[in-house]
Amino acid sequence: MMLIVGTVPIKDLPLTIGKASAEGDYLVVNGHRIPCTQGTAAMITAALVTTEYLKLESPQVLVVGDTGQGKGSREMYEYLIQNVAKLSPQVLALHYCLPDMALTRRLCEAVKGCAKRPTMIADAASMYAAKAAGLATSFDIFTPDATEMAFLADPDATHPAYIARHLFDTYVTQTPKLVAAAYQKKNAAKLLLVKGATDYVVRNGEILATISEPNVPALEPIGGTGDTITGLLSAFVYASMEPHEAAIVAARANRMAGKLANATPATKVRQIINQFPDVFKQYLCQWSEVCYIDGGEK
Amino acid sequence: MPFFRKKPSFEGGGLVLFMDVHDAMAAEKVLKAADYAVKLVAPPPELRRGCDLALEINLVEQPGIERLLKEKETGYVSVLPMKPGTSGLLEIVKITDFGDWIMVKAANMKLSFEKKSGIIVNTSGGGCPDIPYLHAEMIGKRLDEAPRPRDLGFTLCALMLDRALEECLALWGGSKL
Numbered sequence: 001m002m003l004i005v006g007t008v009p010i011k012d013l014p015l016t017i018g019k020a021s022a023e024g025d026y027l028v029v030n031g032h033r034i035p036c037t038q039g040t041a042a043m044i045t046a047a048l049v050t051t052e053y054l055k056l057e058s059p060q061v062l063v064v065g066d067t068g069q070g071k072g073s074r075e076m077y078e079y080l081i082q083n084v085a086k087l088s089p090q091v092l093a094l095h096y097c098l099p100d101m102a103l104t105r106r107l108c109e110a111v112k113g114c115a116k117r118p119t120m121i122a123d124a125a126s127m128y129a130a131k132a133a134g135l136a137t138s139f140d141i142f143t144p145d146a147t148e149m150a151f152l153a154d155p156d157a158t159h160p161a162y163i164a165r166h167l168f169d170t171y172v173t174q175t176p177k178l179v180a181a182a183y184q185k186k187n188a189a190k191l192l193l194v195k196g197a198t199d200y201v202v203r204n205g206e207i208l209a210t211i212s213e214p215n216v217p218a219l220e221p222i223g224g225t226g227d228t229i230t231g232l233l234s235a236f237v238y239a240s241m242e243p244h245e246a247a248i249v250a251a252r253a254n255r256m257a258g259k260l261a262n263a264t265p266a267t268k269v270r271q272i273i274n275q276f277p278d279v280f281k282q283y284l285c286q287w288s289e290v291c292y293i294d295g296g297e298k
Numbered sequence: 299m300p301f302f303r304k305k306p307s308f309e310g311g312g313l314v315l316f317m318d319v320h321d322a323m324a325a326e327k328v329l330k331a332a333d334y335a336v337k338l339v340a341p342p343p344e345l346r347r348g349c350d351l352a353l354e355i356n357l358v359e360q361p362g363i364e365r366l367l368k369e370k371e372t373g374y375v376s377v378l379p380m381k382p383g384t385s386g387l388l389e390i391v392k393i394t395d396f397g398d399w400i401m402v403k404a405a406n407m408k409l410s411f412e413k414k415s416g417i418i419v420n421t422s423g424g425g426c427p428d429i430p431y432l433h434a435e436m437i438g439k440r441l442d443e444a445p446r447p448r449d450l451g452f453t454l455c456a457l458m459l460d461r462a463l464e465e466c467l468a469l470w471g472g473s474k475l
Binding site: 008035037038066067070071072105123126127145151155158159160164165168220221265 | 307310333359387388403421429451
């Protein structure tokens, strides 16, 4: 099972766990309809489209309403800490939340109770909390964007708003330097997919691949396009791709979807996600060992 | 055998400093009543500004906490990261011209608007739970009619989005486009 965990911006949505399904532009979990916009919803939808294409089990999701006050985030982490061993997911992907170092620490301890250790993926504020708590090396994959890479490289910052100015000034051209600094201070997961004008796939400090084509600069302003990469990557890892291969294919697929959607800064993330099945059909076999044959076989 | 309930642990990463002990205790009461996790602590000597009592907070919640303390007229000196080496809040922004649109980036947050109409077309970046909410509230609205993230949001991500909005307003209103 792949378990995706994160908050959604619906104030009164109670803690909800269940299989994700799609209904038009909405995600549906246990009868609750969640709009597919920036954040956890975009990530889940990207993962769902991928698992549907690959004919895999749909993602199991743990979501809760939280618009910033943190109550939902805390409930979500407490539930996960109590139940992760019982759930024992193969892939555990943590996303939007109010970052809480102590809860992240307890979660990392609780994960040790799983029958088999899940592949641990963190993005958004779950990644901020893991880094701030000094727990980055307990994670298998982080998916920072270029600014968040500067945050991982800054040994003192507990949030990207507090990164040193010189790191913010120089990050675009300095990603390899920032990657080295983050690994040196043990502030990086085993694998990083750094999302930017050029995407970097890094394993234990070694840059394995860079992806810069197709070049679609308009993806950066579109809210949720970083979330979709993390959703794609999580689903590809769940489909048994090697993590670095999953990262490369996810980065390529997101770029290609942006190109097919003729993305502009005004494009919505749902328009990017809608392109994924076509991208998979045209390119997945070429990029990986996962191939599509008409008639639904793979 | 006596049963001890383990006290929930708390690692906040931020400190609210006060001029006197009375303010610190009043702030603790105000914040706890609003469900914030806080802890009275002694500030490290290098960060001390007023009295020797401070409140440890989750630094990410700084904007919401400062807003609440001001609303309740509870005095405080400043909010700081606990790690002495930490830089101050990022003040600078970066601007990218996309032809018909402008994107302004403040730390991890980006806001994009159409030059001609001033309509916000996207917000991106961040990872805190108020960000998808602000995304939904702001998109499609004109820059000067959109809600301010500093008023609706609670986190440092929201504060950075507000910085980006401020710069967008200056660019659009100042006809620098």
